[in-house]
Amino acid sequence: MQDTKERIIELADRLIKTRGFNAFSYKDISDPLEIKNAAIHYYFPSKADLGIAVIEQEIEKLATNKLKWATLPEDKQLQLLFDTFNQKSKQGFVCLMGSLSPDYETLPAPMQEKVQQMSENVLEWTTLCLEHGRNRDLFHFDGEAYNRALLVISDLLASLLLSRVMGSEVFDKMSRQLLNDLL
Amino acid sequence: MQDTKERIIELADRLIKTRGFNAFSYKDISDPLEIKNAAIHYYFPSKADLGIAVIEQEIEKLATNKLKWATLPEDKQLQLLFDTFNQKSKQGFVCLMGSLSPDYETLPAPMQEKVQQMSENVLEWTTLCLEHGRNRDLFHFDGEAYNRALLVISDLLASLLLSRVMGSEVFDKMSRQLLNDLL
DNA sequence: AAAATTACTTACTTGTAGGTAAGTAAGCAA
């Protein structure tokens, strides 16, 4: 029956990525799962606790992929990162950073820390991927790998935001151009 | 006394750019302006009406800049666009698109339309600027100007989001690298 | 068999959100 807890996190994750942290309520979770709102408070005393659980899950997924992809050539690794964003795009989701960073000032401090941690992890991974890939001549770009990582992650994040507003073809155009630039 | 209306729009604009549309309330406006919440409803019957007024103001500012900058060389124009984002960065604001697009699904339909209109305007302007600038050999990039515009606007938008979370040096690093790539 | 723990529900509370109906003081218009 630990199942309920995971379902709550999973739904909260979707709600954050579709509607935003401040725009969903416990009712949006308790109704579809056919539980009472107090059941959510049983597992997550405050909404911040639920938010933190969602971010931690994302950080874990990232760590898992990092390990799973570690032996692949860097261009393949980057392609797999793009694939995860493509999936989000098709589901109409934005990424967690894209959803939580605009609301950053309204988030409780412990959530802010987790968001920071998440952003550092993503940036670190992407920087190393680009740097090693360039060393092996798989990527071609000017400037420091960290700065390039900032731009790449920004483009991926914003492609999901713009796709929402301007249509899904935006994601395809952007990711194609981005890969063209790097390869 | 039409002053009050403009002050309401101005404050709403700030609140959207610092806390997000769903995270501010009429009290956040009525308290500092020392008016009652009903005074806001007098000018803007619903919160959506206020949101629309804010977006329309932004669209007008864009049109004004477009005219004001029309005679300058395209690299100067782009630099001025970057400057407006730099100002936002220093004030701790994100741009309107960066704030409203994550909440897009939760916005009332008339606001969604205005957000679309705004995004189209920005993209059109940036596309033409890049295209003409490349024709005059002021910019150097591969691919269609529209696709490049998507990437540039994405980077600017996301630079403000990431700066919030990771610190203001992120904006400088990104904008410097971005300009380096184009010039 | 008794005691404790788990996984919830029932039934609230408090706060605040957006929104409205009715009133009013000041200015302008006929």
Add this chain to the structure above:
DNA sequence: TTGCTTACTTACCTACAAGTAAGTAATTTT
């Protein structure tokens, strides 16, 4: 000077948000 408009305020309402205290049925531990 009477009436209309403007720019609000007063005083509400309803809905719903997050959160909590107390209870309970089922399982697990001792």
